[in-house]
Amino acid sequence: MPMTAQSFEQHFQDKIDNEITIEPRDWMPDDYRKTLIRQISQHAHSEIVGMLPEGNWITRAPSLRRKAVLLAKVQDEGGHGLYLYSAAETLGITRDEMLAQLHSGKAKYSSIFNYPTLTWADMGAVGWLVDGAAIMNQVPLCRTSYGPYARAMVRVCKEESFHQRQGFEIMMRLAEGTEVQKKMAQDALNRWWWPSIMMFGPKDDDSAHSAQSMAWRIKRFSNDELRQKFIDVTVEQAKLIGLTIPDPDLKWNEEKGHYDFGEINWDEFWNVVKGNGPCNKERLTARQNAWNNGAWVREAALAYSEKRKQRAEKQAVDAA
């Protein structure tokens, strides 16, 4: 019985609807492949660019322990980038192609990393809020329909929880410290709160890609659902350490069982997405420089491995 184009599509959708994971060599609609390449590669770019705002404070961590912990976190982010690039490569795009898209500005990465880390307390705010929001998004992705992406997410989630805990611990210590320390923690929270809740993307009604992503079970929960869940849990965490969320409209809604919150500044959101955030240029330049300045390392490694191979072959011939 010959398979028509329509029956390929139907067979594919049946698998999705029955929670059967799609693997690299399975037939898939072109748009499913394209959407995943875009989403996974941009997720990978976010991890790598995300190393920059925290890498900024490694040399200035207040203690050896904090330095070692921050180094470990940033190392993890590098690893997360790798897991995601690997998953994207199973779909037919190469690493070099993805990096070219990043460096040319064609590919995006999470806008949150276009904000600056101005004080040590920012390390606390970023770990607590930015990693916290990422976890909220990534846990459901562990059951996303595409196998390699889901498995990468499982690995990422295992490592991500220490990231959030170290951030919260930093904020907690500062909040119970001197007046200056407490003020620094509150200031960091004031600057990172709104960008963090923007991480969940536009409101559902304004989100173009969402419907198809949900139908293909790439996306499991809506932007608004995840954002609400994040706000509900984080408000309680802030209360615990005596810090104030910078939203005067934040109020518990007994009827809904959720926190009502103020309107997000959507102008700022779209402006940063378009490339006009405080650090967009700086982040991209840093990545372009890393690539260009590292070219000699990549070439030298290939040349050295060729040399090693020839030496081994010569030794084999001489020994014979």
Next chain:
Amino acid sequence: MSAQNNKAQNEWPLWEVFIRSKAGLDHKHAGSLHAADAQMAIENARDVYTRRMEGVSIWVVESKYIHASNPDDAASFYEPANDKIYRHPTFYNLPDELTHM
């Protein structure tokens, strides 16, 4: 397509990584990475995939050497196994009094 781009742009080849997490277990596929040669691939695999002591042994194989069955043929490829239910222990109807079997 990828192999030609590889050579042209001097891209390091892609390797698949398999890790044995503890003595007695199989190597399991952990992911992939780019490296100039096998020794570098193993070192990179250690750096990226075993930061939390997840491995006692690492295998790396260039991705081009992995051969895979075709999922489209799954139905006919695995068909011979499909109707041989006598391979399962539950197929055999034996008295309840029988023990140790």
